[in-house]
Amino acid sequence: MITPAEAEATIQRHVSPFPTEICPLLHAHGRVLRSELRADRDLPPFDRVTMDGFALRAAAVAKGVQTFRIEALQPAGVPAATLSTAADACVEVMTGAMLPSGADAVVPYEDTAREGATMRLLDRATVTPGAAVHRRGSDHRAGDRVVRAGLRLSGREIAIAASIGAGALSVAAQPRIALIASGDELVEPDVAVAPHQIRRSNDYGLRAALITAGYPRVENFHLRDVRHEIDALIERVLRENDVIVMTGGVSKGRFDLVPAALEAQGVRKIFHGVAQRPGKPFWFGGTTGGQLVFALPGNPISAYTCLHRYVLPALDLASGLDASPNVGAALSERITCPTPLTFFLPVKLATGPRAELLATPRWPNTSGDLAGLSDTDGFVELPPEQREFPAGTVLRVFRW
Ligand SMILES: Nc1nc2c(c(=O)[nH]1)N[C@H]1C(S)=C(S)[C@@H](COP(=O)(O)OP(=O)(O)OC[C@H]3O[C@@H](n4cnc5c(N)ncnc54)[C@H](O)[C@@H]3O)O[C@H]1N2
């Protein structure tokens, strides 16, 4: 059996990038940016007043002028006024206005007293060139890169894009994902359930996790353990989707028909089985057209863990998202690992006394104990062969 690291690397080798498409800015949040964004003009685009008050020449103040004539009013959103050459000239200005030409500093209202059309500086006013002026191009020059490619777009990048006039963005296409739960025992959550039946929870949970992670084009299906029905559905979803995620039916049981059906429909098995718990029977394959098929074990914690350990990172890679850095967390208590395989242990994360990330184990009862995952932040990966892990051991952590 291959290790989780080998499984991850193998999946990565089979991932090809999703196509690029153009997306209107209003719908681009959560999408992965494919082309960097560059400033279309200097930022700020003009010498921008940063305080409501009066614009004047700092040199006049240095020469002892204390009282100024208010020549004009300069609000935001209109072209710059021009200060006359008189030493005591000033223009009343608003935050966000263009600095009047000829002026080089702004005194806020709070440092002045006004009498009709004149303004007097209070003793506390200190006026130096550039005071309360945000110089043109001082944040970024036209042509500078302001957002790099490979980021998932949040409100921050959307605001930057808007500020540089990028009304449509080049982003990774979102894959169409078929999410198939298989098993005769499964029923919908909102119907009467017989004692021998199990409510479908995996696929609902995986669907929510996929959407939350930025992959909303998910369609759910249910399969009975009937071979010709499995074949027919796989054939159909392969026609319409880029990625297939299945749960259940991949182990060794008489009704674990999924691997054979996938191969019969032209999905090539790349591996079946990973030396890990939970999730040992994980099956991965692909088509010649580049579609990826993840058949996850049916036990709920196995499926949810495998989605986060393998499926979401593969989708992120295909989207061109920057790889997230490996994050380590220190165990808050000593643990004994129950298996010689790599073990994924759910944890609650907190900040320790030296500002380190602390992982507190939250042992689920079994790999079916979904409730054990509630109020956890992710899982740590316990490497194989080592069984005793003292408190303070730093382990790789994956967040849900
Ligand atoms: N002889 C062996 N038996 C099993 C092995 C093995 O190596 N040899 N591996 C075990 C492990 S580990 C796992 S994990 C499971 C995985 O089996 P399957 O992928 O075939 O999953 P199922 O048998 O279909 O289901 C397992 C379990 O999960 C429940 N389930 C399935 N789908 C859902 C769903 N959508 N929502 C809620 N619950 C679901 C299902 O009812 C079963 O209880 O195999 C072991 N056996």
Ligand code: MOO
């Ligand atoms: O390894 Mo299975 O995925 O635990 O129940």
